[in-house]
Amino acid sequence: MRGTFVNTLMKMMEKDKSILVVSADMGFNTFEALRDKFPERFINTGVSEADAAGISAGLAQSGYTVFLYAQASFVTLRCFEQIRLDIASNNLNVKIVGTSSGFTLSQYGVSHFALEDVAAMRALPNMTVLCPGDLYEAGEVTKLSCSFKGPAYIRIGRTNSDRDVYIHSNRPKLKIGDPIVVEKGSGPVIVSTGSMLFFAKELVEKLNTKKIKPLLVSLPTVKPLNERKILGLFRRNGTIYVLEEHTAIGGLGSAISEIVTDRGLPYRVVRLGTGDKFLHVAGTREYLLGLHGLTVNKIVARIMRDMEKKADFRKK
């Protein structure tokens, strides 16, 4: 997804001279071409996220649109207060790009896992939070981030561990806050955001073999949400499973639960994110997700159990 992001950004920079890139010394094997093509518009602040966020604010106040780039765990949490005060509170055009989100750097441990970044960014007024799920979405989201005034957080992960792929069959038409229907179905609803889309497709395929046809929705926006369009996809007394490579506290699952409970709607929302614990082990991304119960088999079993319970309840 990183490559798609950079290629899209370079095309945007050709047209829009106001775009600058500020990197806190990240970009190996990513930003070389951009740096060489726009040497005056690529600023490497060194490994100093707080300064980089403050500099981005100062540049944006001076009329630039700034893409502030580093790894997701650092560019959001280490300089959270600078983002809150210098950028978000002044509604500045700083588009924060966090790469290697979730368990992308699965061998590196807690320091490099980014599982709380969305919750932190979502809590900030003015902040738009965008989590692309495949290469199409990554490109579209990058473009969309410049279609409005104010800050955004773009969360870049991996579509799967081996390689980044296109998951949508065609380039989807994206709008901030809108859901994208990936697979039509009359069973339970599965909402996936960001890097869980590949996983969600596998999940649906597996459910199909059990004669369950879920509705699969990709939601590359976490904030703000088009509540009307999203709720329009849910069915009375239905169950909505929300998949995200992020703690279940404060991410998209929380956001949808909040909409449903605030409105008192008759849906059940199941948050399928990572659990409330730190993992002090290494492994593959799939292995670590599995330790949080996020495997296709476990979730298929869970959905089937939920459906049986519901059927039993109806019989009674």
Add this chain to the structure above:
Amino acid sequence: MITKQKISILERKARNLRKRIILMIFKAKASHIGSAYSVLEILIYLYDSVLRIYPKDALNPKRDRLVLSKGWAASALYSVLADKKFFSEKELDNYCMNGSKLIGITTMSGVPGVEATTGSMGHGLPVGNGMALAAKKKKQKYRVFVVISDGELDEGSTWEAIFFAGHHHLDNLVLVIDANGWQSFGKTKDILNSSPLPEKLKSFHWEVTEAEGNDFTSLEKAFSKIPLKKGRPTAIIAHTTKGNGVSFMEDRNEWHYKYPSGEELKEALQELSK
């Protein structure tokens, strides 16, 4: 050289603004009068003799930017901005009142002349870096002045920014350290001693000079040669007295927190009217 006449005009202004500030603080039952009195001469001198400003066109792109990183001295900045007619002097009566944009710590709430949201320590210099870098990129002539406190030298983000400005030759950036020797819970030299500060800054490729920060003659000398050297950012270590100008407040940290009683207000106004 600054003339004696000019000095006496500025000193009279400082006394009058001190009166204005204590009335604002008294009415609002607000904190930070010691910080405001510490930095007041620096702000008066900058707005009077150094900064290119457009009070009726506060966002003119050619203006010099002043970032008051020690935003809790807001009352001093507001009094100077009103004196310079950025907004009406009457507006100062609303300081910290319900719904007022004159917030106790400088915030980009729409007050003409306030350039940054500050007061969380260590934010001003990174933002100033961005503004100074933007001027270089756009080949604009404006300069950026960032006023920080001693305590802000404890913050890592301040040193990240010092590192960056030196490396990037931001000679349009001037850092003024309002060095009154105090921070939140005690004397800077006891809590986290920044000495030797000039050597530290020089080793980051800054040019450094020192001044008596409550003395207009000394401030004039320090500001007359900026940038001290082409290609390098300038730091002015301005030695000040916290609570300067009112003898019972001078060099006393409690005036970071408390507001004057009616008796104290009277006593202070008497002293400032001498």
